[in-house]
Amino acid sequence: MSEPLLDIDDVTIVFPGGRGALPWQKLPEVRAVQHVSLQIDAGDTLGLVGESGSGKTTLGRAVLRFLRPESGSIRLGDFDVTGFGRQVPTEYRKTVQVVFQDPVGSLNPSMVVGAIIAEPLRIHFGMDSSAARERAGELLEQVGLQRHYLDRYPHEFSGGQRQRIAVARALATEPDLLVLDEPVSALDVSTQSQVINLLERLQRETGAAYLLIAHDLAVVRHTCHRIAVMYHSRVVELGESDDICERPTHPYTELLLASIPDPDPAVQHVKSQRRRELAQGVAGASGRAPTGSCPFAERCPHVMDVCRESFPEPIPTATGGTVWCHLHTSGPMLGGRPVSELAAGSSMAEASAPAADG
Amino acid sequence: MSDALAGLGGSADAGALASPAPVPQESAAGATRSRFWARLLRNKVAMAGAIYLVLVVIAAIFAPLLTSHDETFATRFQDILFSPGEAGYVLGTDHVGRDILTRIFFGARYALIAGAEAVLVALVIGVPFGLAIGYFRGWADRIGMRFVEIVVAVPAVVMAMAIITGLGTGLTNAMLAIGLVFSMIITRLVRAEVFAAREEFYVDGARAAGASDRRVMWRHILPNVAPPLIVQTTLLFAQAVLAEAALSFLGIGADASQASWGRMLRDAELSIDRTIWPAIPPGIAIFLTVVAFNVFGDGLRDAFAREARGGRVGVGDVVPKERSAAAAPPRPPGSDDPLLILRGLDIVFPKPGEGTDMTVVRDVNLDIGRGEVMALVGESGSGKTITGLSLMGLVPDPGQASAESIVLDGRELVGMDFNDLRWIRGREIGIIFQEPSAALNPAYTVGRQVAEPLRVHLGMSKREARERAIELFAEVGIPDPHKRIDAFPHQFSGGMAQRVMIAMALSCEPKLLIADEPTTALDVTVQGQMLDLVGELARSRGVSVLLITHDLGVVADLADRVAVMYAGEIVETGRLTDVFATPRHPYTEGLIAAIPRNEPRSGDLPTIPGVVPPPWEWPDRCHFADRCPYEAIECRRGPVDLRQLGASLTRCERSHELELRGVQHAAVVAIAGWEQPTGEGEPA
Missing domain, CATH: 1.10.3720.10 (MetI-like)
Known part of the structure; x- marks a missing residue:
């Protein structure tokens, strides 16, 4: 097996706690990402799925080297990203590019589109203004826009068009990896699929790998070959897209799947019932991520004592993925099989009783 | 592969090649320099x-x-x-x-x-x-x-x-x-x-x-x-x-x-x-x-x-409009004694940079039954949000709304005295917005904000209002209502803040609840709980809900009936199951196809080519024709009226001859261990 393009190894990211209302009060630090390891092969797409506060965006920002992990290492090609000093090498900036969610805020409102796209060309290829303009025009055409838009300001475009401009700017440096942070979640559904189709076509044309950060598992399933599910600072499940979305092995993944509403009223009726069975306690991750237990324990319908005592070791699933969940080694002993085989609720009794077969 | 590429070049990118098509607010910013x-x-x-x-x-x-x-x-x-x-x-x-x-x-x-x-x-x-x-x-x-x-x-x-x-x-x-x-x-x-x-x-x-x-x-x-x-x-x-x-x-x-x-x-x-x-x-x-x-x-x-x-300095009310001389449009399907009857709603805005007006909502008719959840669906720029706001008398300046008739619970609202109107709206219509944290005043405790309408509209004393607010908090599922009532909005998560908004909207026991994208800003697992809460409230209290959203999944979860808006017009309306199973308008079909669902991927994702055109580019004929895969010569003749087809109303010239695909044609979710949906009926 060849080396992966991006290798995130056991990364933990900590934000220092701020100061409290009184000068001597210090708030505890926030562990945004804990012990995450992920790989992306060249030309491949990894989906990073999770809700707000899960740490997915923070991890993306660490790959972009906007922040430095507390521990662990990130390697991209020949770059030791965590080893960079204060100055990030320009060559690295050329290798990794980013597209953000917000199509309004991500383009400088005081620059014309031509200047926005030309900027990386001039920085990384030292192009003069006419060569950069020529190439910027080509890039605009590549993302399905017209060359004469070069002289317009970002606010003259619709959300989908602005996202195309952001993609054109990102592709200008011919990057090996594109970090896509919720690239379509602010767009209308019809525009969403246009942008996704565009991103896929561009991947075929340029061979860039994608790290797609998103909250919508259905969108991610359609775009990614592999998916990592994050919950409150931890990756809890990792595997092939179709396996994750049809045979989830972590209770949180199943809850996420049940929570995506389906437009078919009959299907949605089933899903919403399942969702009600699975949703326990207060929804939404809140507070600080625990260090020594499973962060999902408070909401998990299958929670056991062991879940509050330690964070589980990775377990291979039956379909070749990885899951971090005590259900597979203690209690009902799923051993890598889908979690949906457990009837929600009934396992509560099992869990509180000592595991007889353990 | 070549197929996929051709498809992309032909459909997905075709729309983007059209001229930039900003929505009205954006183009207002478009003239920034000169307007400054x-x-x-x-x-x-x-x-x-x-x-x-x-x-x-x-x-x-x-x-x-x-x-x-x-x-x-x-x-x-x-x-x-x-x-x-x-x-x-x-x-x-x-x-x-x-x-x-x-x-x-x-x-x-x-x-x-x-x-x-x-x-x-x-x-x-x-x-x-x-x-x-x-x-x-x-x-x-x-x-x-x-x-x-x-x-x-x-x-x-x-x-x-x-x-x-x-x-x-x-x-x-x-x-x-x-x-x-x-x-x-x-x-x-x-x-x-x-x-x-x-x-x-x-x-x-x-x-x-x-x-x-x-x-x-x-x-x-x-x-x-x-x-x-x-x-x-x-x-x-x-x-x-x-x-x-x-x-x-x-x-x-x-x-x-x-x-x-x-x-x-x-x-x-x-x-x-x-x-x-x-x-x-x-x-x-x-x-x-x-x-x-x-x-x-x-x-x-x-x-x-x-x-x-953005020039928003005030809000305006709906002014009366002459009943059109033309034959009355077909009545929207629904119950015989609807709570809300809206007829002939038009909303115009001045065209940015010019003196002329442009119509952003045209001739909208809606009936909402008692205890019914009516979904108003469409993409951004379709006019769905402003339609909802007009019912509250909240059309932002310099917009101008006019309607033939708005009847709420048997009372005509159009032409009513401003103070009476304010009274009715405060008591009988509640509203919840997309961003709960932005809609709550950060300077006051949530309890005070929930109590205020109770004191103004129901004349409760300070203590009664507080007691009632605590009850409401319990009803919308906020844990520890006694304590949480004295908290400030920033101490609530998004989902909890939305519950506060719902408690506020329900405080005066309104008959109609307008929910404008109530779950869009929330996490997906929180969204589920919010849908359950709104559905439960509608059933148990008999509140009618106007649900404004772009998410057809949310609609399928909650709505009884649905109206699809495109470019300022209702293009299709009917019962949820009818519209989603057998859509009668190509736009509805396109919207349904474009939703990413949990199903295996095959080929390119379906899209509706292009974008919603800005209001000043809306033609005098079918607004959707330029993006429609079924567009034919008759679509370009003139304005299209809503017509009855099956149990639904549709605004399409060719609807009678088209076989449009609804939701069932997509592969159904299959997750091991889950109950499988049984066609049309409710699972036992």
Whole structure:
């Protein structure tokens, strides 16, 4: 097996706690990402799925080297990203590019589109203004826009068009990896699929790998070959897209799947019932991520004592993925099989009783 | 593969190749530059200030040409103090016989030079310093700000004296000192603005693109913090003119040979026992110049600020409209005794940059049954949100809504007295918005905000209202209602804040609840709980819900009936199961196909090519024809009316001959261990 393009190894990211209302009060630090390891092969797409506060965006920002992990290492090609000093090498900036969610805020409102796209060309290829303009025009055409838009300001475009401009700017440096942070979640559904189709076509044309950060598992399933599910600072499940979305092995993944509403009223009726069975306690991750237990324990319908005592070791699933969940080694002993085989609720009794077969 | 590529070139990209199609608000911003100047020119006070300042500049430049006198020793009468008008001296002379008018003109020169020097020094020091500490933050910021605080604490005059002691007297040295003090004000301002701008994604984008820190600061951040900087610079100019006058009056600014206004005041003091007159012209000159800079600065600030607010200054109500003479449109399907009957709603906005009107909502008819959840679906720019707002009388200025009839629970609302209307709306219609945290006032406890409508509309006492608010909190599933009621909005998560909004909307037991994208800002697992809550409330209390959303999945979860809007018109309406299973309009079919569902991927994702066109491009025929895969010659003839087809109404010329695909054609979710849906019926 060849080396992966991006290798995130056991990364933990900590934000220092701020100061409290009184000068001597210090708030505890926030562990945004804990012990995450992920790989992306060249030309491949990894989906990073999770809700707000899960740490997915923070991890993306660490790959972009906007922040430095507390521990662990990130390697991209020949770059030791965590080893960079204060100055990030320009060559690295050329290798990794980013597209953000917000199509309004991500383009400088005081620059014309031509200047926005030309900027990386001039920085990384030292192009003069006419060569950069020529190439910027080509890039605009590549993302399905017209060359004469070069002289317009970002606010003259619709959300989908602005996202195309952001993609054109990102592709200008011919990057090996594109970090896509919720690239379509602010767009209308019809525009969403246009942008996704565009991103896929561009991947075929340029061979860039994608790290797609998103909250919508259905969108991610359609775009990614592999998916990592994050919950409150931890990756809890990792595997092939179709396996994750049809045979989830972590209770949180199943809850996420049940929570995506389906437009078919009959299907949605089933899903919403399942969702009600699975949703326990207060929804939404809140507070600080625990260090020594499973962060999902408070909401998990299958929670056991062991879940509050330690964070589980990775377990291979039956379909070749990885899951971090005590259900597979203690209690009902799923051993890598889908979690949906457990009837929600009934396992509560099992869990509180000592595991007889353990 | 080649198929996929062809499909992309043909469909997905075709729309994007059309001209930029901003939605109305965006294009309003489109004319930013010209509208900024137009707004500034309309501000009469600011313009008066600007005109005065232009005159001052002219006086300063052409001072030697404007009078025949000399700046210093103007007259032959060195010891005579002429009164105004005497011996041809329009404003008289001072105690050594110098022409006051001449000195006023030359004084403008010194005022402007002094002001420019001080402001220039302030900018040259303050802007880079503020940019740097705002951008790098951390220890640079901490040390920098301490320095700023120390410099600001030293009185400007003392600073000026210190510098003059070191460098010698003179106007330039004095203004150097003033500029140094001012630079700290600029530093603070720039730092605060950079703090805010640094959070913008375009700054991260520029860093990712490889721009150096210096480039990010100067090229990306500075232009966007320029507006407040320009305003502050204008105001500082006024202060510099004052400071120059004060220092010159004290004798440490302009020297005796320079006819500065402050120096003139000092000279006037020498003859104060004879007359006060020589002090009056320079006094007025200083006063007017400072006022002019201030009003012009304030005018600039207003012109910039209104830009940010997007011109929203008020809301308007629905005005009555003549019943159209044409045959009544088919009645929307639904119950026989609906709670809300809306007929012929039109909403027009002035077209940006022009005087003409454009219609953004046209002839909308809606019936909402009692206890029914009616979904209004469409993409952004379809007019669904503004339709909901018009029911509350909240059409944003300068929009104009008109309707033939809005009947709520048997009462006609159109044409009703404003106060009665406000009363009815407060009590009988509740509304929840997309961003709960933005819709709650951060300065008051949530309990107080929930209690307010109870006290206003139901006349409850403070204690009763509080008790009721606690009950409502419990009802919408907020844990610990007794404690949480005294919390502030920022102490709630998004989902909990939305529950507070719902409690507020339900407080007066409304008959109709308008929910505008109630779950869009929430996490998907929280969204589920919110849908359950709204559905449960609708069932148990018999509240009707108008659910405005773009998410067909949310609609399928909650709605009984659905109306699909496209480009200002309802294009299809009917029962949820009918519309989603057998859509009768190609747009509905396209929307359903475009939703990403949990199903195996095959080929390119289906899209609706292109984008919703802006209102001024809506044609007189089918609005959807340009994006429609089934478009034919008859679609281009003229306006299309809603027509009955099956159990639904559709606005499509070809609906009778089209076989459109609904939701069931997509592969159904299959997850091991889950119950499988059984066709149409509800699972047992």
